[in-house]
Amino acid sequence: MDIPVSRDTVTIDESVHKIYKDLTDGTDPVTVPFKTMKDVFLWAAILGYKRGERRPISGKKITIFRWAQFSSQTDIPVVKAVSLADGDDINVLLSQDEMLNVLEEFANSGIHELRSSLLDEQGQPLFNLVKII
Amino acid sequence: MKLERITIENFRQYCGKQRVDFAKDEQKRVTVIHGINGAGKTSFFLSINWCLYGTSVENIKIIDNVGELMSKEAVSRAAIGETVRTSVDLSFLHNGERYQIKRMLQGVKLIDGTVKVEENDSFSMMRTRADGQAERINNPIGTMNSILPANVREYFLFDGEKIDNFAKPEAAKQVKQAIYLVLKLEILERSRRHLEAVAVEYRKELKNKSGQQLRDLLEEEEKARTEIQKSKDRIYAVHQEIDSAEQKIADIDKRLREMENTNILQQQRDRIERELKQRRTELEEIVNTVQGLATSGYFVVAEGAIKKAILLLEEKRARGEIPSDFRQQFIKDLINKMVCVCGRPFDDGSEEHRTLLAKVSHGLPDALQDEVLNTCAVLQAFEQRTEKHRADVDSAMRRRAELVDIIRALDAELDDLSRQLKGSPLEEISKLERNRENFKADVREYNFEVVILHTRIDELNKKIVELKKEVDRARREEKREVLLSTKLDLAQRAADAIGEMYQSFADEMREKIQDKTKEIFKKLVWKESHFQDVKLGPDFNLEVIDRYGYSARPELSAGERQVLSLSFIMAMSRISDEEAPLVMDTPFGRLSSHHRNAIAEHLPMLASQLILFVTDEELRDEARQNMESRIGAEYRLEFSSKTSCTEIVEVK
Numbered sequence: 004m005d006i007p008v009s010r011d012t013v014t015i016d017e018s019v020h021k022i023y024k025d026l027t028d029g030t031d032p033v034t035v036p037f038k039t040m041k042d043v044f045l046w047a048a049i050l051g052y053k054r055g056e057r058r059p060i061s062g063k064k065i066t067i068f069r070w071a072q073f074s075s076q077t078d079i080p081v082v083k084a085v086s087l088a089d090g091d092d093i094n095v096l097l098s099q100d101e102m103l104n105v106l107e108e109f110a111n112s113g114i115h116e117l118r119s120s121l122l123d124e125q126g127q128p129l130f131n132l133v134k135i136i
Numbered sequence: 137m138k139l140e141r142i143t144i145e146n147f148r149q150y151c152g153k154q155r156v157d158f159a160k161d162e163q164k165r166v167t168v169i170h171g172i173n174g175a176g177k178t179s180f181f182l183s184i185n186w187c188l189y190g191t192s193v194e195n196i197k198i199i200d201n202v203g204e205l206m207s208k209e210a211v212s213r214a215a216i217g218e219t220v221r222t223s224v225d226l227s228f229l230h231n232g233e234r235y236q237i238k239r240m241l242q243g244v245k246l247i248d249g250t251v252k253v254e255e256n257d258s259f260s261m262m263r264t265r266a267d268g269q270a271e272r273i274n275n276p277i278g279t280m281n282s283i284l285p286a287n288v289r290e291y292f293l294f295d296g297e298k299i300d301n302f303a304k305p306e307a308a309k310q311v312k313q314a315i316y317l318v319l320k321l322e323i324l325e326r327s328r329r330h331l332e333a334v335a336v337e338y339r340k341e342l343k344n345k346s347g348q349q350l351r352d353l354l355e356e357e358e359k360a361r362t363e364i365q366k367s368k369d370r371i372y373a374v375h376q377e378i379d380s381a382e383q384k385i386a387d388i389d390k391r392l393r394e395m396e397n398t399n400i401l402q403q404q405r406d407r408i409e410r411e412l413k414q415r416r417t418e419l420e421e422i423v424n425t426v427q428g429l430a431t432s433g434y435f436v437v438a439e440g441a442i443k444k445a446i447l448l449l450e451e452k453r454a455r456g457e458i459p460s461d462f463r464q465q466f467i468k469d470l471i472n473k474m475v476c477v478c479g480r481p482f483d484d485g486s487e488e489h490r491t492l493l494a495k496v497s498h499g500l501p502d503a504l505q506d507e508v509l510n511t512c513a514v515l516q517a518f519e520q521r522t523e524k525h526r527a528d529v530d531s532a533m534r535r536r537a538e539l540v541d542i543i544r545a546l547d548a549e550l551d552d553l554s555r556q557l558k559g560s561p562l563e564e565i566s567k568l569e570r571n572r573e574n575f576k577a578d579v580r581e582y583n584f585e586v587v588i589l590h591t592r593i594d595e596l597n598k599k600i601v602e603l604k605k606e607v608d609r610a611r612r613e614e615k616r617e618v619l620l621s622t623k624l625d626l627a628q629r630a631a632d633a634i635g636e637m638y639q640s641f642a643d644e645m646r647e648k649i650q651d652k653t654k655e656i657f658k659k660l661v662w663k664e665s666h667f668q669d670v671k672l673g674p675d676f677n678l679e680v681i682d683r684y685g686y687s688a689r690p691e692l693s694a695g696e697r698q699v700l701s702l703s704f705i706m707a708m709s710r711i712s713d714e715e716a717p718l719v720m721d722t723p724f725g726r727l728s729s730h731h732r733n734a735i736a737e738h739l740p741m742l743a744s745q746l747i748l749f750v751t752d753e754e755l756r757d758e759a760r761q762n763m764e765s766r767i768g769a770e771y772r773l774e775f776s777s778k779t780s781c782t783e784i785v786e787v788k
Contacts, residue, residue, distance in 0.1 A: 032423055032424060032426075032427040033423060036427055036430060036431060037431050038427075038431065039431075042431040042432065042434070045434045046431070046434045046437075048434075049434045049435075049437045049438045049441070050437070052438070052441055053437065053440070076514075077432065077435055080442075080511060080514045080515055080518070081434070081435045081438050081441075081442070083445065083511050083515075084438060084441045084442040084444075084445035084446075084511075084515055084518075085438065085441045085445075087441075087444070087445035087448050087449070087511075088440075088441040088442075088444035088445050088448070089441075091448060093448065093449065093452060093500075093504065093507075093508055094504065096504065096507040096508065096511060097503060097504055097507065129423070129426060129427055129430060130426075130533075132430045132431070132433075133426060133429075133430050133433075133529060133533060135437060136429075136430065136433045136436050136437060136525075136526065136529055
């Protein structure tokens with residue numbers, strides 16, 4: 004079977020790039036909890052999914068990491084679960100492109116909630132993140 | 137350019153086709169065409185102009201107010217519906233090649249006797265190269281204009297009535313224009329103007345930019361770098377202070393350990409500090425654990441999505457869409473072979489066949505089946521993982537809380553110890569402890585300063601990265617500016633150089649023409665001794681200076697003015713590179729016999745070819761004798777009042 008060449012870049016809207024930077028750029032884990040943009044992206048996508056809002060990227064797209072950085076044991080299954088839960092169509096499992104679209108649009112809406120939950124609430128960002136779990 | 141032959145057909149009073157061969161030998165270069173007034177000299181002259189340039193070219197009117205070009209007699213002779221044709225053919229030699237040009241105007245005669253003439257005439261050109269090969273020229277108008285430009289035409293094909301134009305007092309402008317056009321000074325002037333305009337454009341563009349931005353950016357970058365270096369120096373100094381303070385604390389601790397009254401307290405303190413250090417490390421580790429658990433804990437929050445996905449996948453299986461027991465390919469193979477799993481063959485349409493077909497049609501592609509099955513299995517494990525993850529986070533957070541409490545308690549113990557020592561009745565002990573406390577405070581402050589300095593350095597480094605990008609951008613811009621000012625410089629210098637060249641060339645040309653005009657004028661004017669000089673000054677006024685050194689032009693007779701003008705024209709045609717015939721329509725009409733005689737003698741040697749349209753009075757007696765040896769062809773225009781047509785008759 005021919006496997007179509009899939010997109011493997013994960014992109015975000017240029018306008019939210021600063022949020023990703025603010026949440027990953029630092030050495031103190033308490034104030035800057037995230038080590039990778041991938042983790043921020045997945046958190047944002049899950050929060051977006053919970054809000055139930057897919058927001059298409061309207062500005063310039065910026066690549067922040069690649070599909071290969073997703074772990075096969077946790078990240079990819081969750082990506083698949085969210086894609087399935089969103090569209091009720093199992094065929095999405097064969098389309099990496101479509102799954103990325105779903106996640107990117109959820110992340111695009113969830114990133115703002117992630118930011119405000121971590122930075123606008125009282126308490127330190129890392130422990131605010133723990134509270135969501 | 138040397139004219140060879142002209143064929144005139146139905147042009148004004150020239151009815152039918154008539155031909156004239158022009159004299160073009162080195163020795164016999166003059167063609168004389170005689171005609172009384174009204175015989176058709178001007179029409180003949182016009183036919184040459186029309187053939188070369190049409191009625192107008194490049195907005196220059198060649199033929200104006202001359203009525204119909206088509207021969208009335210030819211029209212009247214034509215039958216209704218017949219096409220009447222007016223054409224002039226001219227063949228000439230130029231740069232060793234033979235050219236033939238033809239201009240033609242056609243019209244159809246209508247019932248009312250008029251002719252509906254085509255709006256545009258047609259113009260075509262053939263060239264016969266030196267090797268005898270003839271070719272049609274695709275751009276005849278442009279080619280003609282390059283052989284003899286239309287705007288210099290009137291200095292070579294000129295009308296005797298306008299002959300004194302250049303010698304009139306107000307003629308400076310015309311003289312100047314004539315020199316510029318004929319000697320192609322205009323090209324230089326045009327390129328100078330063009331370069332000047334280009335330079336102005338560049339200058340405008342440059343004005344909008346400035347190197348200030350780049351300088352500001354570089355200065356800012358330099359400032360940032362200096363500040364980083366200062367911060368680093370300061371960090372080094374602060375670390376030395378910290379080391380020194382810590383050394384002092386260690387000394388005090390040592391002293392307290394040695395003193396009898398304090399050694400127990402100090403040992404206690406040593407123990408607490410060791411433990412505190414250990415606990416702090418532990419806390420740091422646990423915070424890192426919490427970080428790992430929290431950032432990777434998004435799947436815990438995705439619980440809802442995972443459950444929904446599992447439901448969806450299981451539903452497919454329950455509905456039999458995912459037969460987890462068989463591969464599609466396996467069933468397809470059985471159907472192809474028509475053999476049951478047990479090895480027994482079955483028939484088309486049998487029970488076994490139908491069951492297998494149903495399984496194939498309900499099934500999903502193998503790749504998707506694999507995906508569904510694997511994903512389902514992996515996701516089902518998440519329930520347990522989620523629970524475990526929550527438990528891990530809870531226990532890490534609890535441990536952290538415990539550690540925070542332990543550290544607080546240890547800090548409190550230390551404070552208590554310190555208070556005891558400070559409150560010692562022994563002055564030395566109290567003093568030592570107060571000093572120790574001060575050094576501790578120093579270390580804390582220094583450490584804080586180091587953090588601030590590091591933060592500042594990070595900020596500055598980020599700023600430098602941004603500045604570098606801007607500097608690169610500004611540098612690229614500046615390169616463009618440098619290029620632009622180089623171009624500007626080049627354009628301006630070229631314009632200036634051409635301007636200078638132009639000026640000196642114009643001066644040189646003006647002087648040459650002046651000298652030539654003088655030479656010719658002296659040959660042609662009988663009162664030679666009366667005139668001292670001919671001057672063509674920078675103001676382009678053509679002046680004749682008399683023997684007293686005064687300008688003699690106001691006193692010049694009409695004839696003398698004509699001769700001056702003619703001298704100027706001859707001078708130009710000698711100086712210019714154009715090899716062109718001189719075609720003159722009634723040039724001697726207003727000259728006295730003295731002038732005529734002189735001109736007739738010298739004129740043939742001043743032009744490479746001379747074609748004269750003259751009345752009998754203009755060229756007779758001595759004038760004719762003077763020219764006789766140069767005449768190579770002679771024609772007479774005979775006008776018939778019966779037909780109103782002119783016939784060209786060769787004079788043998």
